[in-house]
Amino acid sequence: MITVAIAEDHQALVDGINLLLEYEENISIIGMANDGEALLEIVRKKQPQIVLTDIKMPKIDGIAATKLIKKEFPNIKVIAFTMFDQEELVSQMIAAGASGYLLKNSPLQEVINAIEAVAFGNTFFDKAIDLSFTSEGVTTTTKRTILSKSEREILRLIGQGKTTSEIATSRFTAVSTVEKHRKNMIRKLGLSGKGELLRYALEKKYNF
């Protein structure tokens, strides 16, 4: 019997998965949560073998939740179940310790396949996911382009719609400094073009 906990803020989808697994003899859902905090509670109490989690969630996002789970219970396998197939998110989930990654626009049957594959010790990544970028760096994960503290703060402000000069004022630094951070981030993240950094900031924001 495989025990599973689900975290997902779209109740309709949770219900759907429940219905699907109701007739699966060897899979049992032992807990459901609508946010990351509730998920952690369930995990601590019931220690499922598999956690199926959304990335974009209230309170604690899926990436942070995964890190915490893997830290406390390295044996629990985590599968991401999300709408986003951005490389960044996939790689962050892998870095956090996820064993699988499912997209919501794939058939529900895939959920069963993924749960069984991961329970068996394999990894399971949706076929739509481009894993090319991991080929060289799966083991060395945390070497990836990581933003510095100031950069992340500025990125957050960009995501809130602040302009460069507003950010400079609120941080008591020069406009040129903020601009420099912007450029460095663009370079680090491999972006190009006018709106791309804002786009990136927004994708991260909802995002999780």
Added chain:
Amino acid sequence: MITVAIAEDHQALVDGINLLLEYEENISIIGMANDGEALLEIVRKKQPQIVLTDIKMPKIDGIAATKLIKKEFPNIKVIAFTMFDQEELVSQMIAAGASGYLLKNSPLQEVINAIEAVAFGNTFFDKAIDLSFTSEGVTTTTKRTILSKSEREILRLIGQGKTTSEIATSRFTAVSTVEKHRKNMIRKLGLSGKGELLRYALEKKYNF
């Protein structure tokens, strides 16, 4: 027997609804589509009594699809099933002729309730929907700030990260035209500032 057609681009959710309705004796799903175009085909061929449709969909969105369906088949009832609870969208769906509006973060059981209510001739709106704005204007709906067809198309392309000149090229129009549409949208939507239109486009897209 109530006949239903579903349009929804998240296959997982379609599968979930299918599972749910499998054991409902008096509801039968006679067609499924992943985009608006396919939905219209199904509707024309099979003429279901109820159409359950997402709003954000490829090719033809739920609002446009609803208008077309209600124009050709006024007796077919349309229920919106979406993640968005924006006033704007709700009122557009009502204007388009929808009889119900469900949010994806409500229990799946609600789908059955809505289908049955609407099939019976009632309307069904998710309790999370704020309908206060309709009190004065249900009949006169179409007075709201609504983007035109070209504007929406351009907004979609903006959301995809296309620049003005790329959009102009792909639409075989002048750059100045696209710029004009941008400005008009900014005015209509009450926005201001460089990235705001992109931000708006992205917020609508993921909408969520």
Added chain:
DNA sequence: AGATAAATACCCTGCAACGGGTATTTTTTT
């Protein structure tokens, strides 16, 4: 203590996006 990374701040260039007009043609609605 020495090396490395981060944060700070400035230079210059170019262009895409905004903000404000006006005007013509096409489509849609009445």
Added chain:
DNA sequence: AAAAAAATACCCGTTGCAGGGTATTTATCT
């Protein structure tokens, strides 16, 4: 057929963001 709305295209000017440098101070990590 007339009126209204949408789509087309152009004008002007301003500014913020990006792309390319360089350089100094402050943390941080061996």
